[in-house]
Amino acid sequence: MKAVVLESAENPIIVKEVSKPSPGAGEVLVQIKAAALNRRDFWITQGKYAGIKYPTILGADGSGIVTEAGEGGADWMGKEVIINPSHNWGEHAEFQGKDFKILGLPDDGTMAEYVLVKAEYLYPKPTHLDWEQAAAIPLASLTAYRALFTKAHLKKGDKVLIVGVGAGTGTFLLQWAVAAGAQVFVTSGSGDKLDRAKQLGASAGVNYKAQDWAQELKHLAGGFDIVVDSALGPDFAKIPDVCNPGARIVFFGGTAGNIPEINARPLFWKQIQILGTTMGTQEEFKAMLAFVNEHNIVPVVDEIYPLADAKAAFEKMGASKQFGKIVLKIS
Ligand SMILES: NC(=O)c1ccc[n+]([C@@H]2O[C@H](COP(=O)([O-])OP(=O)(O)OC[C@H]3O[C@@H](n4cnc5c(N)ncnc54)[C@H](OP(=O)(O)O)[C@@H]3O)[C@@H](O)[C@H]2O)c1
DSSP states (O other): OEEEEEOOSSOOOEEEEOOOOOOOTTEEEEEEEEEEOOHHHHHHHTTOSTTOOSSEEOOSEEEEEEEEEOTTOGGGTTOEEEEOOEEOOOSOTTSOOTTOEETTBSSOOSSBSEEEEEGGGEEEOOTTSOHHHHHTSHHHHHHHHIIIIIISOOOTTOEEEESSTTSHHHHHHHHHHHHTTOEEEEEESOHHHHHHHHHTTOSEEEETTSTTHHHHHHHHHSOEEEEEOSOOSGGGGGGGGGEEEEEEEEESOOTTOOOOOOOHHHHHHTTOEEEEOOSOOHHHHHHHHHHHHHTTOOOOEEEEEEGGGHHHHHHHHHTTOOSSEEEEEOO
């Protein structure tokens, strides 16, 4: 079968022929129709991720059809599925255990004609979505769902700020928050992406490259009850200033750097919480999928590349040119 293989530090993205795995007890083989990229895959190809292992087939997100099943997986035969890439979460809903892992490192991932997974991580593909839209869902959507609902306790009428809305996670955060009845504001490094966010229901947006982005946001929105910022970097220092009393700031990454030195006073005086989060539980995946189906949410697919052009897809992500998810069409 053909696969996108992380071959070595020098050759991190190679499309090559590898042997097709076969399912053992509790496992199934999914014939992948489409696989989506996440920033995680990009970090791995850059050598900037813990536990890198060569060779590994990349990819956490995929949609496809179950073509072979080991003992206990027969009920899934022939079914159209998506895969929860959040594996071995563990016993505490609040945090993942020490055996937690994400599909696509260390286990072989979805950027291949077939992937081997435990049947417990299969979910029915939403029927209103095509293969590429369905493949866009799992990792980013699960992370966005936990960030907004479990961590920030989003409720109708909240004012929400999403920093860097062009991200794969950013478009899901926007869609979730709008569907839940929040008033959503966004930032982006591109005016075109700000316009596209407005088409998806954002009230307004500002370019984070402008000197006065924080004042402009305050002028537009007053203040925010929830901020999701997984860019971080130096600009994060201004975030507490645009928060309302009792605000929750949630983050799950740091695309633009680390948390800088920040003024502590607004944090304690406004009783602001800064909350870290990562991926989510099986229950959250189920709830997220129910939300997709209930609200007929269609993920934002930026561009679809053939498997053979995986390298170009990764380059686009590296340049942050996308709005939403970059997807590989596999079969
Ligand atoms: N812990 C977890 O479970 C988890 C899960 C998912 C993602 N993550 C992390 O979360 C981050 C986003 O992931 P992703 O896959 O959605 O990434 P992505 O699709 O590659 O998007 C990255 C986006 O970051 C924004 N950005 C870059 N520099 C910025 C800056 N200086 N200020 C504000 N925004 C900036 C850009 O938004 P514009 O294009 O709008 O300018 C860009 O599109 C990554 O760091 C990733 O590793 C973590």
